[in-house]
Amino acid sequence: MPESLLAARAAVGDLVGSQPGAWDLAGELPIALLRKLGAQGLLCAEVPQSFGGLGAGSQDNGEFTAYVGALDSSLRSIMTSQGIAAAAVRRFGDREQRKRYLGELTGGRLAAVGFSEPGAGSELAGMGTRITADGEGFVLTGRKMWVTGSAYADYLMIVALHEDAAAAVMVPTDAPGLRIEKIPDPLGCRAAGHCDVYFDDVRLSASAVLGGGGQSLQMIFTTALTYGRMSIAWGCVGILRACLQAASAHAKKRAQAGKVLAEHQLVQRHLAELLVAERSATAVCEQASRAWDANSAELVVSAVLAKHFAAGSAARGAASAVQVLASAGAQDGHVVARAFRDAKCMELIEGTNEICQLVLAQHALSSVD
Amino acid sequence: MTVDQDTAPEALDAPTVEQALLAFLAEQIKTEVGLDEDLFGSGLVSSMFAMQLVVHLEETFDIAIIGPELKLENFRTVTAMTALVLRLREQQGAESDA
Numbered sequence: 001m002p003e004s005l006l007a008a009r010a011a012v013g014d015l016v017g018s019q020p021g022a023w024d025l026a027g028e029l030p031i032a033l034l035r036k037l038g039a040q041g042l043l044c045a046e047v048p049q050s051f052g053g054l055g056a057g058s059q060d061n062g063e064f065t066a067y068v069g070a071l072d073s074s075l076r077s078i079m080t081s082q083g084i085a086a087a088a089v090r091r092f093g094d095r096e097q098r099k100r101y102l103g104e105l106t107g108g109r110l111a112a113v114g115f116s117e118p119g120a121g122s123e124l125a126g127m128g129t130r131i132t133a134d135g136e137g138f139v140l141t142g143r144k145m146w147v148t149g150s151a152y153a154d155y156l157m158i159v160a161l162h163e164d165a166a167a168a169v170m171v172p173t174d175a176p177g178l179r180i181e182k183i184p185d186p187l188g189c190r191a192a193g194h195c196d197v198y199f200d201d202v203r204l205s206a207s208a209v210l211g212g213g214g215q216s217l218q219m220i221f222t223t224a225l226t227y228g229r230m231s232i233a234w235g236c237v238g239i240l241r242a243c244l245q246a247a248s249a250h251a252k253k254r255a256q257a258g259k260v261l262a263e264h265q266l267v268q269r270h271l272a273e274l275l276v277a278e279r280s281a282t283a284v285c286e287q288a289s290r291a292w293d294a295n296s297a298e299l300v301v302s303a304v305l306a307k308h309f310a311a312g313s314a315a316r317g318a319a320s321a322v323q324v325l326a327s328a329g330a331q332d333g334h335v336v337a338r339a340f341r342d343a344k345c346m347e348l349i350e351g352t353n354e355i356c357q358l359v360l361a362q363h364a365l366s367s368v369d
Numbered sequence: 370m371t372v373d374q375d376t377a378p379e380a381l382d383a384p385t386v387e388q389a390l391l392a393f394l395a396e397q398i399k400t401e402v403g404l405d406e407d408l409f410g411s412g413l414v415s416s417m418f419a420m421q422l423v424v425h426l427e428e429t430f431d432i433a434i435i436g437p438e439l440k441l442e443n444f445r446t447v448t449a450m451t452a453l454v455l456r457l458r459e460q461q462g463a464e465s466d467a
Binding site for chain 2: 090091092093094095097098124164165166210211212214215216217218219221222223226295296297299300301304359362366369
C-alpha cells in the first residue's frame with residue numbers, strides 16, 4: 001500500500017472519530033470533511049499521480065475503502081461515487097478533460113454519478129435522459145433518481161443518450177435548469193446525500209461531454225458500474241469487520257445467566273459465521289482486485305461476483321451482529337444498527353442481488369457448449 | 370501480457386487481428402459473426418461484454434483505448450475494431466519509441 005494511503009487511515013480515523021452515529025441520525029455528512037478528504041486525493045485514490053492522485057492500485061484502494069466502510073457507509077458511499085466519476089473520466093475523457101476533471105476530483109471538488117431513472121434501472125432501454133447538440137454546446141433534458149452524494153456535489157456525472165449512442169457528461173450543480181431534491185429518510189447510508197435530480201434544458205459546454213460523446217451506452221454503464229461494484233464490495237468487507245468487532249467485544253463483556261455471552265455456544269456460532277463471512281468476502285474482493293490491477297477481462301464478472309457475495313454476506317452478518325447485541329445495538333446510530341440498514345441497501349445498489357444472479361448464471365452458462 | 374515487447378507494431382496485419390477478434394467473439398458470445406456485422410445493433414453485445422471487449426483488446430494488442438477512441442463506431446464491427454487496433458498500435462508504438 002502506498003505510504004500516503006496507509007498513513008491516511010489513521011488520519012481519517014481521527015477525523016471521523018465517534019461522529020458516524022450522529023451523522024446517521026442527522027442524515028448529513030459535514031461537507032468540510034468531504035472536501036478535506038477530497039483535496040488529499042482520498043475519495044478516489046486510484047487516480048494516477050500524473051493527474052494529481054495517489055496512484056493506488058485496486059487492492060490497496062480496496063483495503064482503504066474497507067477501512068472507511070467499517071467506520072461509516074455513508075462516507076464510503078461518497079468515495080464510491082467520486083471514484084466512479086474519476087474512473088469514467090479516465091476512460092472516456094479526452095486528454096484535456098482528464099487533466100482538468102481529475103485535477104478537480106483530487107483537489108477538493110466533489111462528484112456524484114447519475115444512472116437510474118424511473119423507467120430505467122438495470123434495464124437500459126428505458127433511458128430517457130438525453131443531450132442534444134445546440135450551437136457550440138449541448139442541451140441536457142431528463143431526470144435521474146437516487147443520485148448518491150448529489151446533495152454535496154459540485155458536479156453530477158450523468159449518463160445520457162446522444163444521437164444513436166450515449167455520452168457521460170459532467171454537469172456543474174450550479175447550472176441553470178438543474179433541480180436537486182433530497183430524498184427524505186432513506187433506509188440506509190442515511191447521510192450519503194441521495195437526491196432526485198431534474199434537468200430542464202440544462203445548457204452545457206462542449207467540454208462537459210467526455211470524449212465528445214457518441215460512445216456505447218453499454219460501455220459507459222459497465223465501466224462505471226464495475227468500479228462501483230468493486231468499491232461497494234470492499235465497503236461491505238468493512239461492514240463485516242465492524243460487525244465482527246462489535247459483536248465479539250459485546251459477547252466478551254456482557255454477562256447473561258451467570259456467564260458472559262461468549263460462553264454461550266449459540267452466540268459463538270454467530271461469531272464464527274461472522275468471521276467466516278469477513279474472511280471469505282475479503283478473499284473474493286482480493287481476487288477481483290487482482291483481476292482489475294492486471295486489466296484482465298475477467299474483472300467485469302469478478303466485480304459482480306465480489307459485490308454480490310460481499311453485500312449478501314454483509315446483510316446476513318449485520319443481522320447476526322444485531323442479534324448478538326440485542327437491545328444494546330437496536331437503536332439508530334449504533335454501529336450494528338447502521339450496518340443492518342446500510343448492508344441491506346448494498347443488496348439493492350449497482351445491480352440488485354437478482355440482477356447479479358442473472359449475470360453470474362449467464363457467465364456459468366456461457367462457459368459450457 | 371500476450372504481446373512480446375520486442376515485436377514491432379508492423380508485425381501485426383489486418384487479417385491476423387481479424388482472426389483473433391473473430392475467435393474471441395465466437396468463444397465469448399457463442400455466435401459466428403461476419404466481418405461487417407453490426408455487433409451492437411444486433412443485440413449480440415451485452416453491457417457486460419462491451420467492457421470485456423475493450424479490456425481484451427487492450428490486453429491482447431498492448432494498446433490503451435481511451436477518450437474519443439471509445440466512439441461506438443470504432444467497435445460496431447470486426448472490421449472497425451481491426452482498424453482501431455492497427456491505428457492505435459502504430460500511434461502508441463510511435464509514442465513509446467519517441
